[in-house]
Amino acid sequence: MSDKPETHIHPLDPSIYDAALDPEVLSFMKSLTGIQDNGELKAHILDVQKKAYAVYPYPCIGLLHFLNRKISSHVSYQQVLKLGRERKGALLLEMGCCLGMEIRKAAADGFPAKQIIASDLYTEFWEFGHTLFRTTPQSFPATFLAGDALDPDFLSPLPGNSESQECLDISALTTLNPLKVSISPLTGKPSVSTAWECRFWLPHGECREGHY
Numbered sequence: 001m002s003d004k005p006e007t008h009i010h011p012l013d014p015s016i017y018d019a020a021l022d023p024e025v026l027s028f029m030k031s032l033t034g035i036q037d038n039g040e041l042k043a044h045i046l047d048v049q050k051k052a053y054a055v056y057p058y059p060c061i062g063l064l065h066f067l068n069r070k071i072s073s074h075v076s077y078q079q080v081l082k083l084g085r086e087r088k089g090a091l092l093l094e095m096g097c098c099l100g101m102e103i104r105k106a107a108a109d110g111f112p113a114k115q116i117i118a119s120d121l122y123t124e125f126w127e128f129g130h131t132l133f134r135t136t137p138q139s140f141p142a143t144f145l146a147g148d149a150l151d152p153d154f155l156s157p158l159p160g161n162s163e164s165q166e167c168l169d170i171s172a173l174t175t176l177n178p179l180k181v182s183i184s185p186l187t188g189k190p191s192v193s194t195a196w197e198c199r200f201w202l203p204h205g206e207c208r209e210g211h212y
Helices: 016-018 025-035 039-056 077-086 103-109 124-132
Strands: 091-093 117-120 143-147 181-186 199-203
Touching: 016 039, 025 039, 025 103, 039 124, 077 103, 091 103, 103 117, 117 124, 124 143, 143 199
Parallel strands: 091 117, 117 143
Antiparallel strands: 091 199, 181 199
16 A cells, blocks of 8 residues: 655645535535534534544545535436345445445435445545544444555455355455456546555446446
């Protein structure tokens, strides 16, 4: 995993908060956190932002972009939710999940949390996600895997085993390699800093490719 950059780290600017949270995102955060007071919610979000930024100062954290919910505007989003409702064992994987806003949206809209897998370089981001949304591993039982998608030990470029994965226990995963024959890419966006930015996967053969 990468060390913190040696270049100048821009200080956090709380003044961008109001512009970063549109009314829809604000309402969503209130519904998930249970915090209804605007001032209290702002203080809560900025506190988690500060802690996450100390782990690694990604611009998406500094600019509050981790609160964006792009998945719901994707052309295949309703198909994702339909698969989650109707197909037994359907999986949703987000690579480069940061604090997990996108998968929280999918779970809130009906995709079973137990069938969601999130991955990022730093476990602390996932832990701060629980802090941000006021959940626990029990109340939000998605699986998290810390790892670098450019590390072949974590995600090999070689083809996966074609044997059936119907009995795959995702809670026991330590790498993404066992998932390669179970899921297909919906969209990917290469990122120098986090290997892959917001990449969602679905059951093999059941998705459309696109970008958002």
